[in-house]
Amino acid sequence: MIRVMVVDDDAMVRRLLRTILQAGGVDVVAEATDGDEVVTTVQAHHPDVVLMDLRMPRLGGIDATRAVMTLPDPPGVIAMTSFDTEQVILDALRAGASGFLAKDAEPAEIVTAVRDVAAGAGALSPRAAKTLIAQVGADPGAATRREATARLASLTERELDVARLLVEGLSNGEIAGRLYLGEATVKTHLSSACAKAGVANRTQLAIVVAQAAG
Template sequence: MVRVMIVDDDAMVRGFLRTILTKSGLDVVAEAADGDEVVSAVQAHHPDVVLMDLRMERVDGIRATAAAVALPSAPGVIAMTSFDTESAILDAVHAGAAGFLAKDSGPDELVAAVRSVAAGEGALSPRAARVVMEQVGSRPAARGRREARELLAQLTERELEIAGAVAEGLSNAQIAERLFLGEATVKTHLARATTRLGVNRVQLALLVDRAG
């Protein structure tokens, strides 16, 4: 069962999210009311996925996301906000969020995002995906391409092949089918690639796109 932690300074929002998640068969193992509670709660409860509000009083969700993903055996973080501005989306992705959803997303979209991130895949809302890709396109082409290629040169041939498929938006199961590999093998190669580069799945896809 997927273990989920909810971080939001509004108790009603936490209750609403808890209800949706538990009715869908997900296990809400912890809650936090502010970003300064995140690290200790993650260490105590070991969630697979953290739903992270971005606007909180003491420590905002961007800083809390960066702290959470820096932990050993880090959870996947899905940033959630009522204000899906370009800066909020990009800040969350750069901090290490594996997903980004607006708080008005439907229950099915929320649950699908949690399951996707728990499986090691990304979960960007359509608007977030557009913003991220526009950011890639706006970087100085030659410099961005060179930097990305230098990073990707650290990967093995198979890891690069899988990274390219990730950038196409393929799931692990689809990549396994294309490359005639087991899904577990795909996950292993992907985990090695992201660990070596210090990125998550979303950031790996951005690197591949930037490298051309």
């Protein structure tokens, strides 16, 4: 069973998320009430996925996500907020979040996102996906483009093929079908590409690919 940790300073929100997740067959193993509790709670309970509120009184979810990403074998993080501006979305993804959901997401969407992230895929709300796609079309600036290109320089051609399809929002299975590869092979290529590019997950890799293409 997937193990999830819920981080939110609102007790009602934590209770609602716990109810939604348990009804969907997901095990909620821990809760935290603020970002400064996240790292120690993750270390104590080893969740597969963290549902992370972004606005909390002491330490915000973006900084908490960055801290979690420094841990060995960190869990996947899904950022959740009511304030899904483009900058907040990009800041969360750049901090290492594997997904982004609005707090008014449907229960089924939340459960599906948790399952996808636990399986190593990303999980983006429609607005977050549009923001990431818009990043592809935007000119990131020469310095950012050079840095992104340098991050991708050591990837093999096949790893680049796989990474470029992330920007289209494809799942591992869809990438496998497009490139006539096994899904396990796609996962191996993505893992290697993330390590070479110095990023924590496939969502961050997609951002780097988008910046290099810009």
